[in-house]
Each structure stands twice: as structure tokens, then as C-alpha cells.
Amino acid sequence: MQNCEPTQTPDVDIAALHEKYLHERDKRLRSDGQAQYLEAEDDFAEFYEGDPHLPVVPRQPITDDIDVVILGGGFCGLITAHRLQQAGVTDFKIVELGGDFGGVWYWNRYPGIQIDSDAYCYLPLLEETGFMPKEKFSKGDECFEHAQRIGEHFGLYDHALFHTLVQSLQWDGEINRWQITSNRGDAIRARFVIMCQGPYNRPKLPGIPGIKDFKGHTFHTARWDYDYTGGDLHGGLDKIGDKRIAVIGTGSSGVQAIPHLARGAKHLTVFQRTPSYIFERANYPTDPEWVQTLEPGWRAARQRNFHNAAFAFYNPGEPDLICDGWTEVARNMAAKLNATENFEGWAALADPAKFMELKEIEDYRSMERLRQRVEQIVEDPETAETLKPYYRNMCKRPVFNDEYLPTFNRPNVTLVDVSETKGVERITEKGVVANGVEYEVDCIVFASGFEITTALERQFDITPFAGRDGVSLYDHWGKGFRTLHGVMAHGFPNHFATGFVQGGVTASTTLMFEQQADHISYIIGEALRRDATFVEPTPEAEEGWVQTIREFAVDNSTFTTECTPGYYNSEGEPNGRSFLGDPFWGGFYELSDRLQAWRDTGELDGLVLDK
Numbered sequence: 001m002q003n004c005e006p007t008q009t010p011d012v013d014i015a016a017l018h019e020k021y022l023h024e025r026d027k028r029l030r031s032d033g034q035a036q037y038l039e040a041e042d043d044f045a046e047f048y049e050g051d052p053h054l055p056v057v058p059r060q061p062i063t064d065d066i067d068v069v070i071l072g073g074g075f076c077g078l079i080t081a082h083r084l085q086q087a088g089v090t091d092f093k094i095v096e097l098g099g100d101f102g103g104v105w106y107w108n109r110y111p112g113i114q115i116d117s118d119a120y121c122y123l124p125l126l127e128e129t130g131f132m133p134k135e136k137f138s139k140g141d142e143c144f145e146h147a148q149r150i151g152e153h154f155g156l157y158d159h160a161l162f163h164t165l166v167q168s169l170q171w172d173g174e175i176n177r178w179q180i181t182s183n184r185g186d187a188i189r190a191r192f193v194i195m196c197q198g199p200y201n202r203p204k205l206p207g208i209p210g211i212k213d214f215k216g217h218t219f220h221t222a223r224w225d226y227d228y229t230g231g232d233l234h235g236g237l238d239k240i241g242d243k244r245i246a247v248i249g250t251g252s253s254g255v256q257a258i259p260h261l262a263r264g265a266k267h268l269t270v271f272q273r274t275p276s277y278i279f280e281r282a283n284y285p286t287d288p289e290w291v292q293t294l295e296p297g298w299r300a301a302r303q304r305n306f307h308n309a310a311f312a313f314y315n316p317g318e319p320d321l322i323c324d325g326w327t328e329v330a331r332n333m334a335a336k337l338n339a340t341e342n343f344e345g346w347a348a349l350a351d352p353a354k355f356m357e358l359k360e361i362e363d364y365r366s367m368e369r370l371r372q373r374v375e376q377i378v379e380d381p382e383t384a385e386t387l388k389p390y391y392r393n394m395c396k397r398p399v400f401n402d403e404y405l406p407t408f409n410r411p412n413v414t415l416v417d418v419s420e421t422k423g424v425e426r427i428t429e430k431g432v433v434a435n436g437v438e439y440e441v442d443c444i445v446f447a448s449g450f451e452i453t454t455a456l457e458r459q460f461d462i463t464p465f466a467g468r469d470g471v472s473l474y475d476h477w478g479k480g481f482r483t484l485h486g487v488m489a490h491g492f493p494n495h496f497a498t499g500f501v502q503g504g505v506t507a508s509t510t511l512m513f514e515q516q517a518d519h520i521s522y523i524i525g526e527a528l529r530r531d532a533t534f535v536e537p538t539p540e541a542e543e544g545w546v547q548t549i550r551e552f553a554v555d556n557s558t559f560t561t562e563c564t565p566g567y568y569n570s571e572g573e574p575n576g577r578s579f580l581g582d583p584f585w586g587g588f589y590e591l592s593d594r595l596q597a598w599r600d601t602g603e604l605d606g607l608v609l610d611k
């Protein structure tokens with residue numbers, strides 16, 4: 001494994017940069033916030049419901065009565081299904097829009113797709129399935145294959161209902177079942193429902209005037225059209241040599257796909273509103289000798305180390321096992337503290353303000369390093385300046401790439417800065433208008449992201465979504481999330497949520513799903529064992545958890561509102577939802593301990609069980 005040294009970062013004028021950051025934010029803030037995006041429906045329904053990977057095979061509608069329906073067959077659904085099995089629950093179905101397991105890794109097969117996070121931490125159930133990723137940052141196909149591996153290993157294919165989109169969810173108090181309808185005409189009754197749809201399930205489109213007028217070809221990165229481009233997720237786009245292509249969006253997806261489009265296309269025009277910040281990829285193959293040294297539980301230790309770097313902090317002398325851009329700021333900060341005799345500098349961290357001050361310095365220095373990296377790679381100074389990110393680390397998702405920046409040295413690539421107009425100005429029949437210039441193109445690729453922090457109705461796309469007495473979940477959570485432990489809500493018996501809502505936050509989303517799956521499978525297992533028709537939190541228990549969330553709340557609003565807009569900060573909306581959805585800031589492992597202690601009593605405290 002690589003030797004993990006701190007990076008060399010330059011001195012910076014923080015006050016001047018802070019001004020620049022605010023200026024760059026103000027330039028991009030839009031009064032329409034999240035509403036600037038179009039839903040993938042009506043004319044654009046295919047951007048969500050269409051499957052370019054597998055044909056939909058006709059089948060008869062299903063009218064089963066089953067114990068548990070899991071919505072979503074990505075890593076969350078797979079982990080949860082496995083945990084249900086461990087809790088002795090066997091009568092469950094996994095309902096999935098895709099034609100196979102994998103979730104984001106089923107859908108997103110754009111060229112260049114690769115994990116941007118440590119695969120040894122991120123890919124779930126490694127020890128259980130006996131699998132080790134081939135490299136630190138797995139390619140997309142390895143992730144998809146691992147989802148299939150989990151499905152096969154635990155016999156989950158027998159439980160799958162693929163190519164099925166749940167359209168409505170209603171609690172039927174007469175029979176104590178959830179009534180579930182789908183786009184395949186299904187009418188399923190389930191005692192329990194678990195939402196495992198993940199945050200990145202539904203593509204969204206930029207609401208650019210004229211978007212419907214374009215007469216050329218279009219697709220979203222999450223539904224790549226290889227019939228049009230040729231090639232596959234490793235590249236080789238050999239059908240677009242005579243095509244002028246436009247890409248709108250330069251986030252994680254755009255950055256990965258753009259080098260391949262540039263290699264294949266006659267001409268590529270990249271419309272950039274905000275540049276991503278791009279670390280070196282620094283990928284490496286898995287070292288078999290390192291694998292030999294691993295003791296059982298190695299992964300949990302690695303995940304905790306990653307968590308410390310991203311959300312807590314290292315202990316004095318603790319090494320950085322992850323050693324990439326995610327951990328650069330923490331690593332550099334720790335290195336300076338470790339350099340003092342007897343680690344005496346660490347004592348200062350007891351003061352949170354001091355901790356934040358030290359972190360801020362390393363953050364500014366690291367971002368300056370990345371801006372210098374742009375300058376070193378991109379030959380044209382004006383283009384290099386446009387590609388420089390002026391915001392703080394973690395305002396946006398870090399990106400890791402060695403091919404993206406050199407792409408702008410190619411003669412067939414044009415970068416168009418659309419920051420001054422807060423986005424692309426207009427789309428016409430023939431192309432894209434920016435800064436008053438029309439760029440005629442044959443195809444527009446939308447790398448415009450997902451319904452991650454938009455309204456819940458948009459994210460779930462399930463209507464009605466109604467609990468007891470027809471109360472909508474969207475109304476129940478309309479003025480703020482209300483849950484018990486982030487997984488259940490009063491008025492929604494036998495219903496379980498997963499994800500970034502009042503739960504624990506850690507560096508690997510799959511670990512968060514594991515924590516939630518442990519809790520959910522325990523509750524369902526107990527409810528079934530105790531022959532309960534339904535289980536539901538009391539209003540008092542729900543209120544108690546809301547208070548716990550408040551008690552540990554961290555005010556990071558200054559940081560968030562000073563970021564350039566994006567889904568991480570709800571496009572800068574004044575009361576926007578953070579990407580992390582009002583989490584339990586008391587600590588991920590503290591939450592694990594609390595939930596475990598709650599389960600250990602066996603009392604199901606705060607839940608009502610009805611027989």
C-alpha cells in the first residue's frame with residue numbers, strides 16, 4: 001500500500017480568498033433555487049423510467065400478500081435483505097426499477113464510471129462474500145458485479161421483482177397492510193415496507209428555457225445511450241467521430257465522462273457553471289501481500305479511520321489508512337500536530353473553535369494546491385482560470401481524476417463558462433446558447449445530477465404516500481423531519497426509512513445502510529416473533545428523538561451558506577435542506593452504541609405493538 005504523507009500546500013491569504021469565494025457564490029445564487037431543475041417526467045419520463053441496458057420483459061401483475069417489501073435493489077436493499085434473512089425473516093420481495101440488482105451501479109454506466117471513494121470501505125459485505133476489490137477505486141462494472149455477487153451469494157434473486165416502479169404506498173388500517181401499486185399493474189399487500197431507494201435514484205434535468213425544442217439527440221449520464229455513442233463504460237466511443245457533442249454539467253458524472261466524449265467526438269463543448277475540485281486519482285491495484293496481513297474485522301477498523309478523517313478527528317499518532325483527497329485536510333492537520341513534541345499541539349483541539357480554525361487553514365491551503373494543479377496541467381491560462389474551484393473543501397463532492405484537466409488541452413474541446421448567467425442561457429432546435437452565442441450540436445448529454453435534496457415528492461415520486469388516516473409522509477415531514485432513530489415515524493406503522501434522515505453520518509454510505517438495516521431487521525424480526533400486526537413509534541418517542549437530534553445539532557450554516565450553490569446546500573436556499581438531512585451529530589459510533597443498547601433491552605421502548 002502507498003506511503004501516506006501529508007501533501008505540500010502553499011501559503012494563502014485566507015481573507016482575500018474568502019472574499020473571492022463569496023463573490024463566486026453570489027454570482028451563481030439563483031432565486032429559483034431547487035425549482036430551477038426539471039423532473040424527469042412527461043416528455044422526459046424516459047430519462048428515469050427508460051432502461052437502455054435490458055429490455056423489459058412482459059409479465060402478469062402480482063397481487064401477493066407478503067411480509068416485507070423492500071423498495072430498491074441497490075446496496076441498501078441488498079444489505080437490508082441480507083440482514084432480514086439473519087433476523088429470520090424470509091417472506092420478502094425486493095422491488096427494483098432496474099433490470100438487475102445494483103441501483104446506481106446498474107443505471108450509471110457512463111464511460112469512465114469509477115468509485116470516487118475507498119472501495120475497501122464502500123463495497124459492502126466484502127468479508128461475508130469473500131471478495132476483495134481489484135483496486136482502491138473500483139470501476140463501475142466491478143461495483144455492479146459485486147451487487148450481483150451479493151444477490152447470488154445470499155439467494156436474493158428469488159426475492160427480486162425487477163423492472164418495477166412503485167407508484168403508490170398506502171397504509172390500509174382495515175387489514176393492517178401497506179397497499180402498494182406499481183407501473184406493472186401490481187397490487188401488493190405488505191405488512192412492512194422498507195424504503196431503500198437511495199439518494200441518487202432519480203435523474204433531474206436543468207430547467208433551461210427551450211430544453212424541449214432541441215431536435216438533436218439527448219440523454220442523461222445515468223441512462224447512457226451506447227447505441228448512439230458506441231463503446232462501453234471503459235471508453236472507446238467509436239460512433240461519434242462525426243458528431244458535435246455538448247455536455248451540460250461538470251460534477252462527478254460529467255468529469256468522468258468528458259475525457260471519453262472528447263476522445264470520441266468530432267467536437268466537444270463543455271458548458272460549465274461551477275468547476276469541480278479535482279484531486280489526483282492515485283489509484284492502485286490491491287496488493288496481495290497487504291491482503292495476506294488482514295485480520296478479521298480489518299474493514300471495520302478502516303471504516304472507523306475513514307470516519308475519523310471525514311467527520312471526527314484522528315487520535316494522536318493515528319495513521320491515515322485511506323490516504324486520498326477525502327482525508328487530505330485531516331491528514332495535513334494531524335501531521336502538523338504530530339510534529340510537535342509529545343503531541344502537545346493536540347491539547348488545543350479540546351477547544352472546538354481552535355479545531356475549526358486549524359481545519360480552515362488546511363482547507364484553504366489544500367484548495368489552493370488544487371487550483372495550482374489546474375494551472376500546471378491546463379495550457380491555456382484563461383481556460384485554466386475558468387477551471388479553478390473557488391470554494392471550500394466539501395462545498396461539493398470531491399472528484400478524483402487524472403484525465404479530465406488534460407482534456408482541455410485538446411483542439412477539439414471548448415470550455416464555455418456559464419457562471420455569469422447562472423447557467424446555460426437557452427436551448428434551441430439546433431443547439432445551446434451561452435453568453436449570447438449559439439453552439440450548434442448534434443447531441444446534448446445532461447450530466448445534471450439527481451433529485452437528492454429537492455422536495456421529497458420529487459425524490460420519492462410516489463403518490464399517494466399515505467400512512468394512517470391518509471396522512472401524507474410529505475406533510476408529516478413537511479416542516480422538518482420527525483422520526484424515531486431515523487427509521488420510523490408516528491402515523492406510519494410498519495414503515496421504515498433509510499438514508500440521510502435523522503440518522504448517523506459516516507464516510508461510507510453503505511456503512512450507514514448497515515447500521516440502519518441492523519436496526520430495522522431487528523424491529524421487524526421482533527414484531528413478527530411477537531405476532532404483532534403493526535409496530536409504530538408513539539408521538540412522545542418521536543418527539544424525544546427530535547429533541548435528541550436538536551440536542552446534538554451542529555450549526556454549520558455559515559459554512560453551508562457560504563458555499564457556491566449545489567445539491568449539497570440545497571442550491572443555497574435560505575431554509576434549504578442540507579444534503580445530510582438533519583442528522584444525529586452525536587457521532588456515528590455513538591449512535592450505533594445507542595441503538596444497540598436500545599435493542600439489548602428487548603423492550604422496544606417507544607414503539608407500540610398492536611396484536
Ligand code: NAP
Pocket residue numbers: 028113114115116117200206207208248249250251252253254271272273274397418422423424447448449450565566567
Ligand atoms: P451534480 O453533482 O449534481 O452535478 C450537476 C452538474 O450540472 C453541476 O455541474 C451543475 O452546475 C450542472 N448544471 C445544472 N444545471 C445547470 C445549468 N442550468 N447550466 C449549466 N450547468 C448546470 O451531479 P452528478 O455529477 O451526477 O453527481 C451527483 C452525485 O452523484 C455526486 O455528487 C456523487 O455523490 C454521486 N456520484 C458519484 C460518483 C462516484 O463516486 N464516482 C460518480 C458520479 C456521481 P453547478 O455545480 O453550478 O450547480
